[in-house]
Amino acid sequence: MTRNEVRNCSRHALLGKAIRALLLSTMLAAPVVSAGADEIKPLRLCADPTNLPFSSDDPGKPGLYLEIGQAVAQKLGRPVSTTWYKSYFGKRTVRETLLSKQCDAMVGLPLVDDFMGPAVIFSKPIAHEGYALIGAKDRKLTGIDDLRGLRVAVQYQSTPQNLLALRDEIRKVTVLSPDEGMTALEQGKVDVAFIWAPVAGWLNKTAYNDKYQLVPTEGAGLLWETAIGFAKASGALRDEVDGVLPSLQSDISALFAKYGVPNGAAIKFGQANQAAQAKEPVTVGQVTSDKPVQTAAAGGGDVKAGRELFNGTCAHCHGPDAVQAERKIDLRLLKKRYADDMESTYWKTVHDGRPAKGMPAWKDVYSDDELKNVYSYLLTVQGASD
DSSP, rough: OOHHHHHHHHHHHHHHHHHHHHHHHHHHHHHHHHHHOOOOOOEEEEOOTTTTTTSSSSSTTTOOHHHHHHHHHHHTTTOOEEEEEOGTTTTHHHHHTTTTSSOOOEEHHHHHHHSSSSGGGEEOOEEEEEEEEEEETTSOOOOGGGGGTOEEEETSSSHHHHHHTTOOOEEEEEEEHHHHHHHHHTTTTTTEEEEHHHHHHHOOOOTTTTTTEEEOOOOETTTTEEEEEETTTOHHHHHHHHGGGGGHHHHHHHHHHHTTTSSSSOOOOOOHHHHHHSOOOOTTTTTEEOOOOSSSTTTTTTTTHHHHHIIIIIIIHOGGGOSSSSGGOOOHHHHHHHHGGGGHHHHHHHOOOOOGGGOOTTTTOOHHHHHHHHHHHTTTTTTTOO
């Protein structure tokens, strides 16, 4: 073989090695690209780690809402991840998880018009939740008249407490929680408990061996629909979830039964007490006020709409109806604090927020017209704490 032939063979050998190396590197890289393209994002659920029967970080007892979320994710063909946050912060929990894009969906939010304003959108209803009468299984519990002469446990500042307020023939025993109401029933201190049904049902199943009957009640402030909540920018995900919910209804009903939460027919309740209800003060959150709601425009906005939006979104930090004992976040002092700069300070704060102090920016959540309504409402409460 000549020297030129040797050179040509060497060139061919090197070229062959280069081609094989290129093919090998392409084969190795291909699965990585494919995996990235086909990766399925998890459905991120907001949940409380210690809030049975609704949710728990115990894999053996994940809770009603978490299991519903898992069933939805399975239908969508998506894995699940969980963002844990204590739910006793109420609407602040929604703001700091769902509205802060820490999670995608929150199961079990009340499907009511004034819940977090337009910032939260909802799926189709998944169930009904509310208050129930709990008593011995042989006791007749078909309406308010069956409570005459009985001792009835009612939760502090709840609809049942207001409903029975003027019924002198019913002895009311105030309790602070469903747990306390069930304990009073078990200890014979009351004859009936008129308390929050989901927790009462869970306790009846797990702590009292289904000893008591639970009768869901229906009436103003007693029963409402619940749904899955999403941030308003997640309309496409909401529509996906709505598409699979009808096929999950039997599974959801089974989960309610599993956790002892009543989800059946409710008795009409409260109609007999219309006169008493008409005399009751207006209750917002934990604050009771006899003061009429102002509806006239102030500051160019709708005061009534502003109050509803304020109590739905801002009240968890600044207090229902802006009643707040902590002066630095008492919005009834804005005029006193900022004088002629009150309006400009308000707009800068709600538009840009004060992240270092826990105040989010609302300009991408609410329109300026909606924020103007809130400002108009705040004008009506200035000086109320002086």
